[in-house]
Amino acid sequence: MKNFQIVRASSPSSALASSAKDSAKYIAGGTNLVDLMKKNVTDPDRLIDITGLDLKKVERVDGKIRIGALAKNSQVAEDKLIKESYPLLSLALAAGASQQIRNMATVGGNMLQRTRCSYFYNTDLPCNKRQPKSGCGAMEGYNRMHAIFGASDSCIAVHPSDMCIALAALDATVVVEGSKGQRSIKFADFHRLPGDTPEKDTTLKDNELIIAVELPATTFSKNVHYLKVRDRTSYAFALVSVAVALDISGGTINEARLAMGGVAHKPWRLTEAESFLSGKPASAEIFRQAATLAMKGAKSYGGNDFKLTLAPNSIIEALTIAASK
Amino acid sequence: MANNKPENEKVGNQDGNTRRDFLKKSGMITALAMAPPGLLAASENKWDERLAEYLETVPLSLEVNGKKQSLQVEPRTTLLDLLRENLQLTGSKKGCDHGQCGACTVHVNGTRVLSCLTLAVMQQGAQVTTIEGLSKGKKLHPMQEAFIKHDGFQCGYCTPGQIMSGIACIKEGHANSREEIREYMSGNICRCGAYHNIVDAIQDVKEGGQLS
Numbered sequence: 001m002k003n004f005q006i007v008r009a010s011s012p013s014s015a016l017a018s019s020a021k022d023s024a025k026y027i028a029g030g031t032n033l034v035d036l037m038k039k040n041v042t043d044p045d046r047l048i049d050i051t052g053l054d055l056k057k058v059e060r061v062d063g064k065i066r067i068g069a070l071a072k073n074s075q076v077a078e079d080k081l082i083k084e085s086y087p088l089l090s091l092a093l094a095a096g097a098s099q100q101i102r103n104m105a106t107v108g109g110n111m112l113q114r115t116r117c118s119y120f121y122n123t124d125l126p127c128n129k130r131q132p133k134s135g136c137g138a139m140e141g142y143n144r145m146h147a148i149f150g151a152s153d154s155c156i157a158v159h160p161s162d163m164c165i166a167l168a169a170l171d172a173t174v175v176v177e178g179s180k181g182q183r184s185i186k187f188a189d190f191h192r193l194p195g196d197t198p199e200k201d202t203t204l205k206d207n208e209l210i211i212a213v214e215l216p217a218t219t220f221s222k223n224v225h226y227l228k229v230r231d232r233t234s235y236a237f238a239l240v241s242v243a244v245a246l247d248i249s250g251g252t253i254n255e256a257r258l259a260m261g262g263v264a265h266k267p268w269r270l271t272e273a274e275s276f277l278s279g280k281p282a283s284a285e286i287f288r289q290a291a292t293l294a295m296k297g298a299k300s301y302g303g304n305d306f307k308l309t310l311a312p313n314s315i316i317e318a319l320t321i322a323a324s325k
Numbered sequence: 326m327a328n329n330k331p332e333n334e335k336v337g338n339q340d341g342n343t344r345r346d347f348l349k350k351s352g353m354i355t356a357l358a359m360a361p362p363g364l365l366a367a368s369e370n371k372w373d374e375r376l377a378e379y380l381e382t383v384p385l386s387l388e389v390n391g392k393k394q395s396l397q398v399e400p401r402t403t404l405l406d407l408l409r410e411n412l413q414l415t416g417s418k419k420g421c422d423h424g425q426c427g428a429c430t431v432h433v434n435g436t437r438v439l440s441c442l443t444l445a446v447m448q449q450g451a452q453v454t455t456i457e458g459l460s461k462g463k464k465l466h467p468m469q470e471a472f473i474k475h476d477g478f479q480c481g482y483c484t485p486g487q488i489m490s491g492i493a494c495i496k497e498g499h500a501n502s503r504e505e506i507r508e509y510m511s512g513n514i515c516r517c518g519a520y521h522n523i524v525d526a527i528q529d530v531k532e533g534g535q536l537s
Binding site for chain 2: 030047099
């Protein structure tokens with residue numbers, strides 16, 4: 001690892017000021033950044049340690065729940081408010097990484113983790129995300145883990161987070177602070193599709209710092225499920241994951257939320273399937289139809305052809321489990 | 326075999342001259358040739374090298390196994406390297422060095438973390454516990470006893486991490502069934518496959534109710 005300077009920020013504004021110089025990066029849990037630095041995928045001149053900032057609380061604010069950007073993944077997964085009001089988020093967090101990593105990783109850092117595409121990680125191979133215009137090794141190479149939705153000619157990598165799939169389904173909002181003050185970003189707009197600029201994972205500008213994630217007052221506390229399909233039972237990235245939150249009364253679905261992980265460059269919200277499910281009976285046939293709708297436009301690249309079958313089956317399974325709770 | 330040993334060691338010493346040693350020596354010769362006489366003493370004491378090293382380091386104070394430590398470390402030093410290289414606490418193991426195996430698991434302020442992905446400089450004032458800090462004198466920690474009793478290892482390389490993780494698993498309240506233990510121990514890989522006995526050991530300690 002290349003050596004670097006490290007400074008400790010005492011406030012969001014001091015963090016912003018420090019990050020304006022050199023090739024600086026914020027560091028909190030470090031579980032992804034330190035690894036990327038060891039692999040020379042990234043080599044910042046300066047790190048800004050933001051762990052001293054007062055952004056660690058999970059609290060109710062005006063009916064919403066506000067999760068500080070520095071709250072640890074394990075802390076949020078086991079938080080009483082989250083478990084009661086947003087169990088989907090708790091399930092998704094517990095499905096990600098290992099307990100040691102969840103103890104270190106923060107909510108803000110989880111949102112900013114980079115893809116685990118092996119071409120992105122290997123500096124000897126081409127990758128448009130790591131080195132713009134160098135090409136994509138995965139397109140015709142090893143692409144078992146890769147996208148089936150929203151990919152471009154320059155990148156077929158997937159977003160790796162579990163937590164973000166639940167946050168997308170729950171209509172969260174991201175609060176960020178930049179040199180011009182704070183702004184809110186809808187979760188659906190926070191991550192982006194690769195297009196011609198896969199090096200950009202998010203819509204954050206310049207050195208903006210994530211302050212918090214807010215969950216709306218609408219809760220889904222009963223009929224929820226996070227289904228994660230992976231190569232081993234635990235501690236592996238998703239091949240496909242599905243976050244489901246249903247509001248059901250008398251066997252009829254009033255509202256449905258569906259998002260998928262492991263299939264796109266960002267958490268993949270299934271809005272068409274959601275609208276279809278609204279007002280319909282929670283039945284096996286309806287779930288099958290919703291899954292078919294959700295798969296419209298899917299495209300595979302050889303190694304990940306199996307996802308075209310795995311994904312709809314996972315949607316049906318997740319809906320069935322959520323509805324039966 | 327015993328007779329060969331001194332010879333092997335001798336060969337080892339000759340080969341042991343690293344590229345770095347060579348560069349240092351040849352650099353020194355050039356420096357000596359060019360330096361004014363007043364600098365000779367400084368260069369002989371390697372003050373310039375020491376100064377350069379010092380300028381790239383930052384002060385760090387933390388507590389490891391109940392003992393206060395004050396050191397100068399490079400910002401890029403991981404907690405694992407600090408423990409193993411600077412403090413000679415080699416119980417915590419470097420398996421993958423990328424957060425995938427759990428062999429480097431230690432407790433920081435009572436929480437289990439991966440020391441290979443932890444920057445030492447960010448642990449100012451932290452209380453770190455490693456496998457070396459568990460026993461009380463000659464009396465092993467109940468989890469260490471349980472791993473011996475249940476044969477919870479074969480080669481032993483992952484064991485320090487497994488034990489540190491196992492203790493935390495119980496403290497966190499995640500050892501209520503075999504399934505739960507397996508899920509919450511999934512960050513610790515054992516390539517010998519001693520998982521069944523590791524779960525036995527953790528269950529035993531959980532049921533015994535003794536965690537120190």
